[in-house]
Amino acid sequence: MRRLWLIFAQTTTVALALLFVVATLKPEWLGKPQATLVALQEARVSGGPVASQGFRDAARRALPTVVHIFTSQQVRTPRHPLLDDPIFRHFFGEGFEDTPRRESGLGSGVIVSPNGYILTNFHVVDAADQIEVSLADGRKMKARVVGSDPESDLAVLQVEADKLPAITFGQMDDVGVGDIVLAIGNPFGVGQTVTMGIVSALGRTHLGINTFENFIQTDAAINPGNSGGALVDVQGNLIGINTAIYSRTGGSLGIGFAIPVSSAKQIMEQIIQNGQVIRGWIGVEAQEITPELAESFGLPDTQGALIAGVVRGSPAEQAGIQPGDVLLTVNQHEIHDPQAMLDVIAALKPGTKASFRLRRARNISTVEVKIGQRPALRRNPE
Secondary structure: OHHHHHHHHHHHHHHHHHHHHHHHHOHHHHOOOOOOOOOOOOOOOOOOOOHHHOOHHHHHHHHHHEEEEEEEEEEOOOOOHHHHOHHHHHHHOOOOOOOOEEEEEEEEEEEOOOOOEEEEOHHHHOOOOEEEEEOOOOOEEEEEEEEEEOOOOEEEEEEOOOOOOOOOEOOHHHOOOOOEEEEEEOHHHOOOEEEEEEEEEEEEOOOOOOOOOOEEEEOOOOOOOOOOOEEEOOOOOEEEEEEEEOOOOOOOOOOEEEEEHHHHHHHHHHHHHHOOOOOEEOOEEEEEOOHHHHHHHOOOOOOOEEEEEEOOOOHHHHHOOOOOOEEEEEOOEEOOOHHHHHHHHHOOOOOOEEEEEEEEOOEEEEEEEEOEEOOOOOOOOO
16 A cells, blocks of 8 residues: 555656646647737837927927027126235235136027028127027027117027028917917026926016016916027017016926017117117106005096106206106007106107196196117106
8 A cells, every 4th residue: 555655656756747847848748828929008119209298399480599598707806905905916926917808698589580690689789798699599699789679678699690590470359368489598508498387477567677678477387597598489489578577486386587679679670670669758757646645646547657756958848847747648558657658758750849748736648758768778757
C-alpha cells in the first residue's frame, strides 16, 4: 500500500510539473483563449484644425503681427556731493567720477502696415535712445519713433522693411461685454505668449492712467512686457492695444486695460500724418460737481462741469467764461463731468467756433468760443 501511494505522489508531481511547463511555454496546447487588448474608440488623425482646438486660427493670424520691443537709454546718476570735496578727491584721485549707465526695457507692439509701421504704447519707448524690434520669425530690426501721444499713451514706430504681416483692424461696434478675447505679447520677456479671457467692461474712465481714457477692461492675463501688444477677438482681429493692469503685486490679478482700436486707429493716423495728435483746447480747469458743491453753489443738480480756473489769454477767457460757471453742453453735446468735457473739446478742430451753454448763478447763457490747439505734452485737466 505504501509503495502504491509513493508511485501516485511521484506521478502527480511529474504531471503538475509538465502542466506548468506547457501552460507557460505553449498555452495554446491547453486550448486557453489568448489575452486581447481592450477595444478603444480613437479619433482619426485630422489634417487640419477642428473645433476642439479652440482659438488656434485666431492665434495663427495674429501672432505674426505682434513684435517684441527692446529699448535702452543712457542715464547718469546724480553727482554725489563728495565728488566735489577736495579731501575726498585728494585720497581717491581726480579720475574718480560717476559714469553713465544704460537701462533697458521691454514691451510689445503690433504691425499695422506692411511697410513697417508699428503701434505700441508711449511708455514702452519713452526716453529710449535705442529701439530694437524682434519679429515673430526671429528677424531683428532697428526702429525709429515716427511720433507719440503721451496723453493717450500711444506711439508709432517704423522699421525699414516691407511686405510685413499686418494685423486686421476689428470694429468696436461688434465688441460687447462677455466676448472672448486673446491678449498677445511678451510678458516678463519670456517670449511670445497668448492668454485668453473675456471683455469685462467697456468705456472705463476716471482711472488716472492717461489724460484721455476710454479703456476696454479684460481678465485676459496682461503682465509687464505685454504693454503695446494686441488684444484680438476670436477671428484674430485687433480690438485693442494692451496698456495697463490693476495689480498690488506687479502681476495679473484679472483686471487689465486696453485702448480701443477705434481710438488707437484715429490717433495713429494723426501721428503718421502730422507727427503728433492735434486736439482742441480752450484753457480751463474743471471740477466734478459733488452734491455738497451743488448745494453750496445753489445748483439744481450735479450735471455739468464746474469751471474752477481759466488760463489767462486763453480762448475761454476771451469768450468771457469765468471761474464758477457750470458748463452744460458743447455744440449740444451734454457734459456730465470734467472727463466728458475734456473728450468733447479735444475732438473739436482748432480754429473753429463752438457753442458753449453755461449756467452762471441762476442764469443760463450761450457763448461762442474759438477753439485753440491743445499744447503738446500738457497732462493737466482741460
